[in-house]
Amino acid sequence: MKVLIVGGGGREHAIAWKVAQSPKVEKLYCAPGNAGIARVAECVNIGVMDFEKLTAFAKEKEIDLTIVAPDDPLAAGAVDAFEAAGLRAFGPRKDAAILEGSKAFSKDLMKKYGIPTAAYETFDSPEAALTYLETADMPIVLKADGLALGKGVLICNTLKEAREGVRTLMLDKQFGSAGNRIVAEEFMTGREVSVLSFVDGKNIQIMTSAQDHKRAKDGDQGLNTGGMGTFSPSPFYTEEIDAFCREHIYQPTVDAMREEGREFKGIIFFGLMLTEKGPRVLEYNARFGDPETQVVLPRMKNDLVEVFEACIDGTLDQVQLEFEDNAAVCVVLASEGYPEHYEKGYVISGLERFENAKGYYVFHAGSKFDEEGRTVTNGGRVLGVTAVGRDLKEARAGAYQAAEWVEFDNKYMRHDIGKAIEEA
Numbered sequence: 001m002k003v004l005i006v007g008g009g010g011r012e013h014a015i016a017w018k019v020a021q022s023p024k025v026e027k028l029y030c031a032p033g034n035a036g037i038a039r040v041a042e043c044v045n046i047g048v049m050d051f052e053k054l055t056a057f058a059k060e061k062e063i064d065l066t067i068v069a070p071d072d073p074l075a076a077g078a079v080d081a082f083e084a085a086g087l088r089a090f091g092p093r094k095d096a097a098i099l100e101g102s103k104a105f106s107k108d109l110m111k112k113y114g115i116p117t118a119a120y121e122t123f124d125s126p127e128a129a130l131t132y133l134e135t136a137d138m139p140i141v142l143k144a145d146g147l148a149l150g151k152g153v154l155i156c157n158t159l160k161e162a163r164e165g166v167r168t169l170m171l172d173k174q175f176g177s178a179g180n181r182i183v184a185e186e187f188m189t190g191r192e193v194s195v196l197s198f199v200d201g202k203n204i205q206i207m208t209s210a211q212d213h214k215r216a217k218d219g220d221q222g223l224n225t226g227g228m229g230t231f232s233p234s235p236f237y238t239e240e241i242d243a244f245c246r247e248h249i250y251q252p253t254v255d256a257m258r259e260e261g262r263e264f265k266g267i268i269f270f271g272l273m274l275t276e277k278g279p280r281v282l283e284y285n286a287r288f289g290d291p292e293t294q295v296v297l298p299r300m301k302n303d304l305v306e307v308f309e310a311c312i313d314g315t316l317d318q319v320q321l322e323f324e325d326n327a328a329v330c331v332v333l334a335s336e337g338y339p340e341h342y343e344k345g346y347v348i349s350g351l352e353r354f355e356n357a358k359g360y361y362v363f364h365a366g367s368k369f370d371e372e373g374r375t376v377t378n379g380g381r382v383l384g385v386t387a388v389g390r391d392l393k394e395a396r397a398g399a400y401q402a403a404e405w406v407e408f409d410n411k412y413m414r415h416d417i418g419k420a421i422e423e424a
């Protein structure tokens with residue numbers, strides 16, 4: 001088979017690495033890819049939102065399967081564009097990707113179908129939001145309705161902060177049109193867990209659990225980022241919690257989407273909070289998580305291409321998902337200053353150390369080749385260093401050891417990824 005992956009970050013590198021192992025795959029392309037992905041796929045310089053060029057390329061190369069990985073093209077209808085061109089693509093269509101693309105949609109869906117989540121109100125005007133806030137309980141969480149790179153969520157401790165939040169989202173439009181509508185949500189406390197799943201429209205199969213670290217600095221301080229590191233499995237995601245979520249969250253979500261005439265095929269990523277009252281959905285994503293994928297796929301035994309095909313064909317009930325009985329930790333090596341201002345273009349050294357190191361992986365998030373063919377930094381998140389181990393402790397020690405193998409100017413990482421494990 002000829003396969004095309006759309007995307008160019010750490011998640012796509014992990015997917016490409018896994019897809020390349022499938023005996024079914026004879027040729028792998030990635031658009032646009034990056035310097036790490038170039039080791040396992042032929043990178044093609046087409047942007048993820050350029051559907052015309054992407055579909056033309058897929059037709060010309062007779063691509064058998066395209067995997068659309070990032071949220072923006074999914075929400076904008078990339079899979080519909082491929083299908084309209086007579087091509088096979090993995091991922092939710094536009095009408096289903098709305099599960100992530102609109103927080104108001106997902107909250108209304110959960111309310112309608114009784115899926116546990118925080119209480120909320122939706123506002124289309126700043127005046128209405130401000131009036132509501134006058135008498136609301138604090139802290140409160142304000143969320144831009146649309147896609148905002150995971151950053152459109154404000155936790156407001158006081159009425160003053162909440163008023164400023166409305167200004168930031170709805171008037172200053174810090175996240176553009178994503179903030180035309182906002183959701184104001186009850187503040188919850190508890191541990192967060194990410195659960196990824198494959199969905200074929202009707203059936204759902206859960207992968208293993210993971211936990212992300214979204215804040216930029218140690219001790220969960222600093223700004224929200226795309227994710228600074230992950231571990232899998234989460235020791236807090238017990239069998240009892242899993243059973244509850246299967247009954248009240250996972251299958252009910254798939255059924256609700258079908259009921260709404262928005263059959264979901266692809267990946268659903270459940271962002272959960274384990275509250276005192278039980279698990280609650282924080283958010284849905286309609287795609288693999290980044291950097292959750294970098295700890296989940298190295299533990300997966302199945303041929304990923306076979307599972308993707310089963311999702312498209314509606315035969316996921318015939319697949320038996322299998323994961324290694326081990327653990328993985330991913331530490332993100334970022335550019336100092338991320339997620340705000342940072343420099344790019346620094347040479348990355350030491351990558352060759354990973355070549356023959358079994359159980360150690362370096363997934364590139366923001367890298368490219370410079371004019372001299374050297375691999376240089378090209379983003380806020382630069383690399384994701386993953387190590388697997390018999391247990392989380394071993395994996396954590398391995399990931400931090402391997403994080404020292406690579407060097408580049410302005411290298412920055414958190415030092416407490418997976419530290420929570422010690423409390424489990």
Ligand code: AMP
Pocket residue numbers: 118141143150153155185186187188189192214271282283
């Ligand atoms: P989201 O993009 O909706 O997952 O929100 C980003 C982050 O904000 C989450 O990972 C949580 O840490 C936090 N968050 C979101 N909603 C809530 C809530 N209702 N209560 C407490 N924290 C929240």
Ligand code: GLY
Pocket residue numbers: 150212226227285288289290291292
């Ligand atoms: N790591 C969180 C996300 O992919 O949205």
